[in-house]
Each structure stands twice: as structure tokens, then as C-alpha cells.
Amino acid sequence: MSTSSRRRLRPDRIKELSLFGLIALSVVVFGSVVEGYLSGRFFNRVTTSVVVVVILAVAQSLVIVSRNIDLSVGSIVGVSAYLTADFLQSNAGANPVLAVVIAMAVGAALGAFNGAIVAYGGVPAIIVTLGTLALFRTLVSLYSGGANVTADVLPDWVIELNASTLVSAGGFDLRTTFLVAIGVVVVFQWVLARMRWGRRLYAIGSNPDAAAQAGIPARRLILLSYIGTGSLAGLAGFMFMVRVGTISATAGSGLELESVAAAVVGGVSILGGAGTILGAFLGALLIDTLRLSLVRVPQVSEFWRDAVLGILVLLAVIADSLLSRRLSGRVVDVSAVESATSSTATAVKGAADA
Amino acid sequence: MRSWIRSHRWESLLALILIATIVGNTIMAPVYLGVGNIVNLFWLSIEKIIVAVAMAFVIINGEIDLSVASVMGFSAAVLATLHENAVVPFGIAIIIALVVAALAGLIQGLAVTKLGIPSLVVTLAGLIGFRGAARVLLEDGSVGDFPEWFDRLGQRTLVGPLPFGLILFLVLLALGWFVLERTAFGRKVYVTGNNPAVAKYSGINVEWLKLRLLVMSAVVAGVAGILFAARLGSVRGSLAEFYELDIITMVLLGGVSIFGGSGSMLGVALAMFTVLNIRNGMGLANVDGIIQTGVVGTLLIGSALVPNVIQRFRVRFPTVGRYEPDAAEP
């Protein structure tokens, strides 16, 4: 590997370490303030509630690194959760794996729709996914006819899956759902960092023109990334169904913003070309840990939680932007210009070194 | 006329869609053409379209402001809290609420210009944070009991069949169009959105411009929030939640490029009217709200996709179709 790629990895490692440090710090701080905080119960609470957002943060990162975005993930979650739940309602004896496959297939199909229009239709991602956010929601609304799927008609294993544990140690459970989320993180971290497919996505995000001139099949890759995002969102929909049980036509609304926030806090730059899956995972974990920790501090009313979260997101991106500026170096040193062109400059320098 | 249509393809397309929508609505529900309904059509979404005028400036400038709905809620919450505790006279409270909105815009603007953080991210944080701030002020309750004149201004008509909010919107729209397309300031907005580097080296103070626009966007959101409070008669922490998506959709549908540098107020106005007409017509035909949004979403994608497809088709088969004097594509 060339030196430039090594240099590009280091800032990410630092970001990940600092995120991990922040999580550890907040655990320590809250642990001293709140009694019973460092317990298995809290650990289980965080690990179960974070599953859907983690998977969605990974999904979102896939497209953000290539300088795109997917605002329709919330709707994809809703569609796949509803269709899977509906399927299970009519086929109670179905294999659980089949249900997962259905959920992911639905998500992949929707993701392919997004990807095709973004990659081959030449429409900016934000416009497409803003439209499909509404369109997919309409599909599930029409399909459902306004009816809910309630938890009681789902097979028992759905409820059991949420509580099922693979490893347990003194109250600290490693729930199956959490392990699936971890698995997703590991797999995609490896894919994005090590496989050629993943590295090319970074290149497209850093400098689309240079990537095109280097012969990277951008359109195909972007389509694939959207299919990946869609499949993961479908998986998240399955997890959502397992956790919430009652699925309505509006299930999953608002998750898209959460996924973007988690990715952004995790150091995935919205301008593309930077950030890691591991970072996104840590970002989601940090946000959820803080949110659930604040719940346990009775002095902090629930209404402060969102305000604190907004400040957190802002601080995280400020820190991230200062950090990446210092570490990646700049060719052009004009303050007014850099906000629009810093990522290009980095890529130019990086490409020149390669 | 023909050259106008050619150079304003998007607006012409929108005008056609608008006419089709009006015709469709009239067929579906004849009551649609009544005075009260036309007023309602705008009035029920008046806050959104007011903010959309400001959002057009921001997006043409190459930025985006996701926090507008939360700033609406926050400034309305400030107003309500001041009123509830009778700290200052109501008129002063309105001014304070607007100042607070300006400060919100200032904070975000500084983060964008001084710290160089993309506006998408800053205003995302703002979206979360200011909504939270509104909830901190109002918790789960609602505050109402505003002065009689305030409620009347928000709920009753002022001049003829037009309520105050609608008059305000028309004034803002006309003003926005004039500033954007007839003044030097408007030209600066376009140039900066098109290419900030070129703008900077042409002597435009890019930072100051972006800052002003983000502050303006927040202030307009504040005005809309206060107007909403008058229209509803009370304020909750969840006021205008998720409105930003609709607002941005209208602006993008209006032909404003998400990358900045192009678009027109006419297009935005046509897009607004189209979306409102669609919603109103479908509402009168008792079509579900989600389906209405889906139609708007499809329109958004289609309006961006179809011209691209036609363009590609024309590149492939340049001699097929209509006469085009400058047919040689690079």
C-alpha cells in the first residue's frame, strides 16, 4: 500500500479512538453520578435499543462516503418491517431465516430503485431520496390500507428473538440482535477498508472527476452501494419489527435523520471520501449511550435530551472538522474557499502522491 | 415567447403541470374553485411557503438550512413562554422571539463560515437542538391565550378574503423575486452558489453573504413560527415538526439546483402553487395524506429525471424530434 493510503487511515483511527474515549468517559462520568448505572440492565438496554440505528448508520455510511445520501432509509425500514410482518401473519410457520431474507430482499429492491435513478438518471441523491422517502411510504400505506400488524399475530419466535441471548455473564447479556449488528459492522468495515470495491467508493466520494478518469466504474458502484444500503435498511426493518412488534404504515419515520446524525458524529464526512464504518458504529453508540444515560439522571428532564443531543452533534462535527483539517493537510490556504473545496484539495494531494 | 420557453424549460414544464393540476382538481371537486377554498389552499400551508421563499435564497447560494422548522418552533416557544410569564408586553415579546431566531441563524452561520463545517451538518444539529430547546421551554404542555388582536390577525381575514399571513406571503414573494433577480445582491447570491472561489476572487465577501443569508433564513422562519402560533391560537413544542422536508421539496421542485447557482423565484412560486394545489385537490377528494406526499415525491423525482432522460435520448439520436438550432452537443 502506498504512503498516502496509510496517511488516510491514520486520521480515521484517531477519530475512532476519540469516539471510543468519549463513550468510555461518559460511562465513567455517569457511573459516578447515577447509582446502579454500571449494571447489566443498562448494558442490555443500550445494546438492544441501538441495534436498528447502528445498522442504519452503517447503511448510510455506504452511500455518504461516495458523496451521496439516502434520506429514504426510514421509509425502507417501514416498508420492509410491514411486508415482513404481514408475511409472517399469513405464514406463521415460516422459517425465521426466510423472514430475514424477505426483509433484505425488499430493502435491496427499493435500494436498487434509488441507485438506478442516482447513478444512471443523473439526479442528485438528495432529490431522489427525498422523493422516495415519500414514495416508499405511500407504497406501504396503499398496501396496508391503513391496517396495522399487531404483535399478537406474529409468531412467538419474533418476541423471543429480542430477548434471546448468546452469551451471558453476570447480567451482562450479549443479545442475538446486538451480535447481528456487530456482525454487520465488522463485515462492512472490512469491505469498505480492505476490498477494492470499498476503496473505490471512497475515491468516488473524494473526487468524482479524478475517479472517472482513473477508470473507476462509478455508476455501477454507486448502484451497488445503494443496493447495499437498501438491504441493510431491510435488515434494520426486520430488527425493528422484532423490537416494536406493532407495525403501522408510519413505522420508521424519522430514522433517516438519526442515521445521518450517527454517521456524522462518527466522523463520516458529509462531503464524502472520509470516515469509517467503525466510526459510524461508535457514533451511533455514543449518541444512544448519552441519550439513555440522560434518562437515568432524574435531574435532567426528558426535554433537555434532544437539546443536548443537538449540541453533541455540533461539537462532534466541529471536532471532526478541526481534526481532519490538521491531519490531512491543505494545499490551498484560503479560508473562504476551503469549505467548498477542501475535500477536493485533499484528494488532489493524495492522487498526486499515489 | 418561444425563446423564453426554451430558456425557461423548467418553469414552462411546471406551469403545464400546474395547469393540469388545476384542471384535474376542478374536475374532481368543483368546490375547488370557490373563493374560500383558494384562500384555504394557501393559508393552511402559509408558513411553509413563507419559509420556502427564504430557503430558495439559501439553496441558490449553495447552502442548505435543515433547521428552519425547528427555528419556527423555537421562536414560537420563546414567544409563548414570555407571554405565559408576562415578563414583557406582548409586542416586545414578538420582537424578542425574532431576535432569538436571528441569533439561532447567527450561530449556525458562524459555524458554517468561520469553522468551515458543511451547512447540511450544522443545520442538522440545529434541527435537533432547536427542537429540543423548544421542548425545554414548553415541555409537554401548550401555551395559548394570546391577545385578541394576535389571534384575530392569525385566524381572520384582513383585506377582503385575504388573511394577514397570505398578504405577508405575497409581499415576501414579490420582494424575494425582485431582490433575487433584479438586484446586485441577487446576482451575488447566484455567483457565490455557482462557484465560491470565483466569487471570492471577484471581490464578493462570500463569508458575509452566507452568514447574512443563514440569518435571514432563520428570521423568516421565526416570523413563520409566530404566524403559526397566531393561526393555531396556541403553541406546543412540536410546532411545525418535520416541515423542513416539504419546504425543501418545494424549492427543489422549483428548479433550484441543490448544488447552487441556478433557479428562479418564478420556478419556486410555480412549484409551491403546484404542490399546494395537489394537496388541496386530493384533500377535497379525500385522498390520504401519505398518498398526497407520495405524489409530490414522484413529481420531484420525475421533474428532475425526465429532462435528463430526454437529454440523453437527444444526445443519442440528435436528429429525432424537434428543431434545435444549437444541436451540436459537446
Next chain:
Amino acid sequence: MTSKRVWIKRLAFLSVVAMLVAACGGSDNDTTTTAAQDSPATTAATETTAATETTAATETTAATETTAATETTAAATGVVTISPAESIPTTFLPKCTNIPVFPQANDGAVEAAGELGSEEAAFVGPADCGDATGQIDFMANAVTQGVAAIMVSNNAGDELAPSAQAAADAGIPVVSWDSPIPSAEGESVFIAQVDFDETGTVMADMALEILGEDGGQFAVLSATPEAANQNAWIAAMEEVLAGPDYADLDLVDTVYGNDVAEDSLNQALALVDSYPDLELIMAPTTVGIVAAAQALTQEGLCDEVKVSGLGLPDEMREYTLSGCAPQFALWSFQDLGYLAYYVAYGLATGQIEAVEGQSFVAGRMGEYTIEADPTRDAGLRVLMGPFSVYDETNVGG
């Protein structure tokens, strides 16, 4: 730019504005002409609304006056059997269309419409139950459509009052059911499924029975913060809790799940986290009670924390049989919708008036009388019927 292009652009822009202004230029003549061209059904509706306008005027004045039992108009004598007259268009506007109870209520309205020979009400509403102000748009549309009556379960608190008043001003009776307009502005009458004060007692009693003699901590998981019915019930319950019998019960918090499943689930878990000594979650909403029961079952906390409140037997059956939700209560939403439609129909066709003392027979449900609502400062109500309290013996299976 050439002046010609500028001129054309301005013309295009102005023509759009002109569309708006020109529509304003048309006076009420336009609306009456359009009405006259409509089909006979709608013409009948406009005639009926004109007829009920005089009665509507007296209705609203009677509704806004407090008590004043002496103020009875001539129509309030005798029991009127609401019978089929004509087919009228109406709007059935629940809080949202997603929760099962509201299609059930609509089934009742459909049943009533069939018996009265009227067209089915248009079942419309926000899809998202957390969307509190969404009903305002539907109310305004209903007025524009010129329906004969609007039946609404109010999710928007007093924010719905201006649009309800606008409907009343247009001669359209607004009948609220399940959840009233707190100030009663614009509302003709409220069909109360149960007495709201009694709801407080029922909830307090269920809490007492579940928590036992030594009492304990419990919390309320409600719907949206602006839901008039839930707020009234909670307020009533708090009053009852002040009594000596309930001294050992400690209501620690009230949180809002917005009638959205995932929000309610998260709120239930948050309650359990925030209050380690919590023993009961009282959820006076069918969405919240299921979500809370689900949350506790998932976390295996059903031994420590119980769930109660208002729920549908079909949804709560497994939780009751498992012991997680030993007791809960409800009423028939279908009956509620049925009764609401009858009353709305009676008002719209002029068979009854919304005044105190008006008695009527509403199909299979029997005789009712409009009375002043004792649970609010203003407003009239029709009290439907008793609670059904469910436990493992009668929850079915």
C-alpha cells in the same frame, strides 16, 4: 435581457397571482351557482344546511351558555326517534387512521348510515397519530366540501376550535366523540363513551387493586400531550388519587408516547429505567398499553412491573393471560361510532337539536338525553355507557 422577455416573465408571474386575485374577485354568487349545478343529493344537503342554520344558531348559543336549564326551546320536549330521512354526506374524522380502534368506530358509523339510508361517511384523518395539528386541514376541507355533519375525535386540543367554529358558522354541526374540544367552541355535542370523571376512578381503582394494600409507585404512559380525552382522564384520576383510600399510591410521572408504537415502547423502557421502584405502568391508550406490555415482556420485567389502562381485548389477551396486564378496561368503539353517527345525522337533518334536555332514540342503542357536560366548563354531552373491565376471566381466548 430583452424587454420582451422581461415582460413575458412578468406576465406569467402576474397571471399566477391573478388566478388568486380573480378567484377573490368572484363573490358568493360563484359558490351558490356551483352549488346549484350540483347533483340533487348535494342540493338537498345545502337546503338542509340552510334549514339547520337557524337551529344551528340557537344550538351554538345554547351550547355556550352555562347550565341555564330554564332555557329550553320548543324542540326539547318529547323523545325523538331518529329515523331515515335522506342521504347526507358526512365526514368521520378520527385522531388518526392507524390505530385499530378508529376503523372499529367507523364500522359503527357505517352500520348506522346503512340503517338510516344515508351514504357512508368519508373516513379521513392523519395517518400519523403523533401529528396533532393534522386534523385542522381535514376539518377545513370538510367545510369546503360542504358536508352535512362532521364527527371528530379531537387530537388537537383547543387548536381545533377555530376550524370547528368555522364549520359551525357554516351551519355544519360538529359532533365530537371519544375526545372533545375542551372549550366546546364550535362543537354541537360530545358523545362521551364513558363519564370522564368515572374513568379516573376506574383507573385509580385498577391501580389500587394491582398494587395492593401496601401501594407503590406507578406512572402514566399517555398518548399525545394535546389529546383532550387522555388529559381529562388523567386529571380525573389525579383528583381521585388525592382521596384517603389511595394514600399509598404514588404517581411519579406522566409521559407521552404519542400513540406511536415505537415512541411508546421507548417511553415505557425509559420509565422503568428512571424509576427503579416502579411497579405499574398505567396507559390510558390502546397503543401505549400494548407497547408497555410488549416492552416489559421483552425485558422479562413482568414480575416486577405490571401494565394496566385502556386496551383492546384482542391485542391484550396474551399479556393478560401471561400475567403482565392483569386488568384493563375499555368500551365498544363500534357502539361509539354508531351513536355518534346517529346524533350527527339527527342534527344534520333537523330531527333533533343540540340543546340540553333533548331526548332521542338512536337505533339499536336505545334512548339517550343530551345533558350539560359536568366534566368540562362548557359543552353538552351524550353519555354512552359503562366500562368493561377485562381480566383473565373474561378476556376471551
